[in-house]
Amino acid sequence: MTDVTASEATTSDKKQHLVWALVLISVAQLMVVLDGTIVNIALPFIQHDLDISTANLRWVVTGYALAFGSLLLLGGRLGDLYGRRKVFMVGLIVFGVASLLGGLATNEGLLLAARAFQGFGAALASPAALALITTTFPAGPARNRAFAVYAAMSGVGAAVGLLLGGWLTGLDSVFGLDVEGWRLTLLINTPIGIVTALLAPRFLAESESHPGELDLPGAVTGTLGLLGLVYGISRAGTDGWGDTWTIVSIAAGVALLAVFLFIESRVEHPLLPTRVFANRTRAASFVAMFFAPAAMFAMFFYLSQYIQTVMGYSPIKAGVAFLPFCVGLVLAAGISSNLINRIDPRVLAGIGTLMAAGGLFGFSRLPSDTTLPIENLQGSYATDLLPYILLMSFGMGMTFVPLTLTAVHHLRTEDTGIGSGVLNTMQQVGGALGLSLLATVATQTIDDLVASIGKAAAKLGVQATPDQQEIASHQIFTAGATDAFLFGAVLMLVASAVTWIFLTVKHQELATDGPEGAPVHVG
Incomplete structure (x- = not known):
């Protein structure tokens, strides 16, 4: 009886240990992902306070x-070579310190340097977090649930960033101290990141290290190559491909x-x-996880602007x-983590991507016809947006879990860090x-409409009133955004x-461990 009780206690301790390990990994991943969007709403305030052009x-x-994006491959490999827990902790501490410097920045240069420093910390912590799930949780239901939570954090991070950024930006004091709200969007990361790093040794095991095996020429060319590629692609969005x-x-x-x-x-x-990349399933997962986030960015980027600019939301x-979206994605991730034990990942992710494509197509139907009254152009959140937000969220939840698992x-074992780095880089x-x-x-559509309306107005000799100009700008933006949503649906397909x-x-096969080619026992 005593042995049974002791065994039950040990099992309970192990479960609790895994729960806390997952909490630490999830908090780190959520913090890293949401920081990509948390400052978006605060940008006008940052521009005003620091006089940024x-x-x-x-x-x-x-x-x-x-x-x-450019340091993820290096960050993933450093975890494999020098210990994933160690690199995870270093990444979180770097992230926390960089957030503190950014939150206290008094000029443009310091803020931009701090944001880049944050990116470096994130590139160390994020691949290590995913690799730690693989090495901490046993294959099967436990690991599937852990991946579901990780995928949910990755998916809802952008939405949480918008919500948290909006709330923090509106604050003007904390604990009785006057502080610009935008600074809180950065300062909030400091205690969370450092506390999480300090707790890591208690709940996360260290992996074996292989110092002296760092491929320095590969690290330099790979990092600079990704930097050039990501910078050029990002610049194309604002300055054009030409x-x-x-x-x-x-x-x-x-x-x-x-x-x-x-x-x-x-x-x-x-x-x-x-x-x-040699494994077909893994390569397919990388490619699918390249296109799916590309499409999802359409929703966050253009829908957040539509809701504020056209619908007038604060x-x-x-x-x-x-x-x-957050609620739907978390629910879908939980459901798919259970279904993955009985249904092949191709079916789950295939249905999920089709659902997400349907949601994006729904957004592409937002009204932008210039013959409609302005109140019809603003759309209804309950009928024009909410159904497709939920469809998109459930679709992405059904997609992220199986694809993260198969990737x-x-x-x-010695490649889990770089494999995680490749997955994050693809995203x-x-x-x-x-x-x-x-x-x-979107820009092409907007430019064409502006030119067309301008020619029509000049031909008729009509000067639009300020109200008419505002209505027209809403119509033109919506037309551009809906074309972007439609293209996003194609990417999701x-x-x-x-x-x-x-x-x-x-x-x-997902319930087995070991490298590809290992025997699979089903029963």
Whole structure:
């Protein structure tokens, strides 16, 4: 009886230990993801307080994304070589300190440097977080649930960032101290990041290290190549694909990545082993996770603007409008983590991407016809937005869990960090490319309509009133946004096609550990 009681106590302790491990990993991932959007609503206040030019203001957001996206491969490999828990902790501490510097910034240069420093910390912590799930949780239901929580944090992070950013920006004091609200969007990360890092040794085991095997030439060319590619793609969204620096940056990035791949095929300990891509299921997961976030960016970027600009919602109300997305994604992630034990990932992710494509198509039907009264153009949240927000959220929840699981399944133990880095890189580069392509589509539509309306007004000799100009601007923006949503739906369908055709792994195999080729016992 005593032995049974002791065994039950041990099992309970192990479960509690895993719960706390997942809490730490989830908090870190949520913090890293939401920081990509949390400052968006605060940008006008940041611009005013630090006297940042309109041209440079976008670097508050882009600087973080650039450092994050370009350093992910290096961050993932550093975890494999020097210990994933150690790199996870270092990343969180760097992130926390950088957030403190950004929140206390007194000029533009310090803020932009802090945001890039944050991106570096995130690039260390995020791949390590995903790899720690793989090495901490046993294959099967426990790991599937952990991946569901991780995927939910990755998916809802952008929406939570908008909500939290809107609320914090509206504050003017904390604990009786006067403080600009935008600073809180950065300062909030400091205690969370550092406390999480300090608790990590208690709940997360360290992986074995392989110091001295860092591929320095690969690290330099790979990082600079990704930096050039992400910068060029991001610049294309604002300056156009024909811009000289856009072309130069993308060309240099592609050339450096070609050199990087050449180096990787020759060195003994490559930064990115080609065996990571050798598995068909894993490669398909990477490609699908490239296109799906690219499409999802359309919803957050354009729908948040539509809700505030056209529907007239305040920043905090706009953030609340995305709450159903968070709820739906969390519910869907939980459901898919249970279904993945009985249904193949191709079916779950395939249905999920189709649902998400349907949600984006629904957004593309928002009214923008110039013959409609203005009240009809503003749309109804309950009928024109909410159904498709929920459809999108359930679709992404059904997509992220199986694809995250299949992307890192059957990796060698020594490759889990770089595999996680590749997955995160695909999401970041895909998101940047998707947003730039969507911006190109929307801008082209907007420019064509502006030119058309301008010609018509000149021909008729009519001068629009300020109210008419505002209505027309709403109509024109909505027309551009709906075209972007439609293009986003096409990108999501590409992700769906890749999933249905190439993701052939069976659900029984996901309950096994070990590298590809290991025997699978079903029973």
